[in-house]
Amino acid sequence: MIVYTHNDCLKKFNGHAxxxxxxxxESITSSIKSSNLKVMFKEAPLADLETVSLVHPKKHIEKIxxxxxxxxxxxxxxxxxxxxxxxxxxxxxxLRSCGAGIAAANNxxxxxxxxxxxxxxxxxxxxxVRANGFCFINNVAVAAxxxxxxxxxxxxxxxxxxxHHGNGTQEIFYKDRSVIxxxxxxxxxxxxxxxEHETGVGNIFNATLKxxxxxxxxxxxxxxxxxxxxxxxxxxxxxxxxxxxxxxRDPLANINLESNDFFKITKNIVDIANTxxxxxxxxxxxxxxxxxxxxxxxxxxLNALKxxx
Numbered sequence: 077m078i079v080y081t082h083n084d085c086l087k088k089f090n091g092h093a094x095x096x097x098x099x100x101x102e103s104i105t106s107s108i109k110s111s112n113l114k115v116m117f118k119e120a121p122l123a124d125l126e127t128v129s130l131v132h133p134k135k136h137i138e139k140i141x142x143x144x145x146x147x148x149x150x151x152x153x154x155x156x157x158x159x160x161x162x163x164x165x166x167x168x169x170x171l172r173s174c175g176a177g178i179a180a181a182n183n184x185x186x187x188x189x190x191x192x193x194x195x196x197x198x199x200x201x202x203x204x205v206r207a208n209g210f211c212f213i214n215n216v217a218v219a220a221x222x223x224x225x226x227x228x229x230x231x232x233x234x235x236x237x238x239x240h241h242g243n244g245t246q247e248i249f250y251k252d253r254s255v256i257x258x259x260x261x262x263x264x265x266x267x268x269x270x271x272e273h274e275t276g277v278g279n280i281f282n283a284t285l286k287x288x289x290x291x292x293x294x295x296x297x298x299x300x301x302x303x304x305x306x307x308x309x310x311x312x313x314x315x316x317x318x319x320x321x322x323x324x325r326d327p328l329a330n331i332n333l334e335s336n337d338f339f340k341i342t343k344n345i346v347d348i349a350n351t352x353x354x355x356x357x358x359x360x361x362x363x364x365x366x367x368x369x370x371x372x373x374x375x376x377x378l379n380a381l382k383x384x385x
Contacts, residue, residue, distance in 0.1 A: 081193075096196065115192075120195060174215050200317045209266065233258070258283070314345060339380045
């Protein structure tokens with residue numbers, strides 16, 4: 077299995093005390109390297125704007141980049157959520173995060189190797205023409221469109237177990253029957269989308285979770301509302317928006333998963349991929365803001381991803 081990452085992803089700075097910080101990625105890579113997991117690290121390339129434009133208009137991305145300051149920080153959102161920040165090192169970090177998924181897609185289709193994209197900034201809040209929620213380019217959405225265009229993949233499933241709803245991914249694919257999007261998330265919580273009546277054209281499946289939801293209840297809801305829909309869809313490739321902020325230690329949410337629950341969640345996804353998708357999975361880091369929870373949970377996630385390839 078491949079882990080795509082790059083030092084450029086460590087250089088993006090969001091301000092002191094901002095939860096989306098370089099230490100998140102450092103804790104993940106350190107945890108992997110000190111474990112007995114047999115993975116290969118590869119450098120994420122820079123995504124090109126032609127590929128990014130499969131999801132986001134070039135003018136939109138160019139406008140974001142034109143706002144990058146020579147020093148200091150610039151926010152791209154209006155209040156009260158002015159916490160999606162640009163710094164002088166943002167451009168390469170954003171393009172590496174997207175490029176990881178593109179490289180992973182090529183490797184998956186040509187060598188049948190699964191991959192985890194250990195990147196930041198994350199992507200699932202990025203809408204077609206709106207950066208928000210720490211996200212600028214929707215990395216998982218670009219990978220999906222790239223797989224469809226280059227490899228003629230007809231049916232893609234995106235499974236999102238980040239504790240926050242992926243409003244960007246939902247918006248991008250809301251009327252697209254070739255992509256199924258299933259999200260489990262605390263509700264209500266930022267970004268406020270993801271109600272269960274938001275169903276697209278029958279391709280959107282939102283599993284809302286109450287604050288305080290336990291492991292047992294989470295796994296049951298995830299199976300009933302997400303995995304059964306994906307199993308029925310029979311995707312050719314599965315992409316995962318892997319946020320680890322539903323962990324009980326996470327400071328930004330109130331769901332009570334344990335670290336080893338991420339093995340169970342991932343293993344259930346792997347079983348579906350092995351049944352319908354020739355085992356083809358790419359996973360993308362999204363949220364997760366407690367370093368201990370991240371370090372533990374990522375090993376559980378990768379152990380499950382490595383199983384039964």
